[in-house]
Amino acid sequence: MLQALCSRSLQAARLCAPRRAVVVEVVRGRKSRSDPIAKSKEGRIKTPPPVDPVEMVVLKERYEEYQLIISALRLEFKEEVQRKKYEAETGSMAEERARKEAEEHSALMAWNRAENQRMLQLRLQRVQKEKEEVEQKEFEAALEREQKRQEFIKLKEEELLRLQEEAKHFITLENLDQRIEEALDNPKNYNFAIDKEGRVIKQTVLK
């Protein structure tokens, strides 16, 4: 579907770089000004269509009448349009309409404000709850930590006590001689025999 370009955009398109190799356009008539006339049209004299003078007079009268009526209609319509515009702006209903619109607007704004307040309250409550929850969690975490610390301390204390107990039986430089003599006096025999049924015999040849 080719649309006829107007002369301005056509010239502009020609001046700017054309996007396509072939500039597609709708052309009026195939020939330009300098092309020769066709052979069949060489001796042709163009005459305007013949005018009947009687008909022309009658037509002129008709046209005058027609144009009178048309211009009168135009003025009528113009007046109507202006009257409507005037009524719309400064008519009896215009003020009421403006007032109603203002009322509606203020009512809606008030409703909006109320909604905002409501949402604010809800939000505050929610934030409060969340804060409390967070505090609770922190408190509990602190308790747990405390408890864990206590358990750890207890474990360590027990270990300490055990070590202390065992330290009494350690071999020190003072006990060394005594313990050596004790060890030599009481030889311990760790040999034992065990059979497949699991009977253990601690008594050996070596006493």
Added chain:
Amino acid sequence: MKAVFLMKNTSSMFGLNVGVLKEFTPSLSQRNVTCYPSSMVHLSSLLSKQYHGGHVVIRLALAGHNQANRPFYRIVAAFNKRARDGKYMEQLGTYDPLPNIYNEKLVSLNFDRIKYWIGCGAHTSKPVSKLLGLAGFFPLHPMTVTEAERRRAAALTESSREREEEL
């Protein structure tokens, strides 16, 4: 051939903007004060998309190019300089040039809006004036009457010539 008019009278609209003429840019002089060298090309007047002068017309625009040999026109209010089938401001009716099965050519017109546009200073093209004249909105166009008279005269001469030939 009968021409049947399907009239569409809409009630008055809410807000009127009579400012059709506001759409025209004020005719600022587009000539630059400084003189450019001759190699430069003055393109802004060619590329400007605002209309410089021009008026509104109510005319027929071909519609629906989906079918060959089946024309259909829209009665449309558009700028004078626009393409015939291009962007228009408002559609004011339709005109179907091919007669239907009852030998009628259907035309629809939105008189309320036509009144508005003519009140804002729109011109009407010849075919639209003729259609409105036949509808009764305008007075009958002089050419309609003249064409009818011519055809009648031609028919008379034809019949008289036939009768002479018979005799």
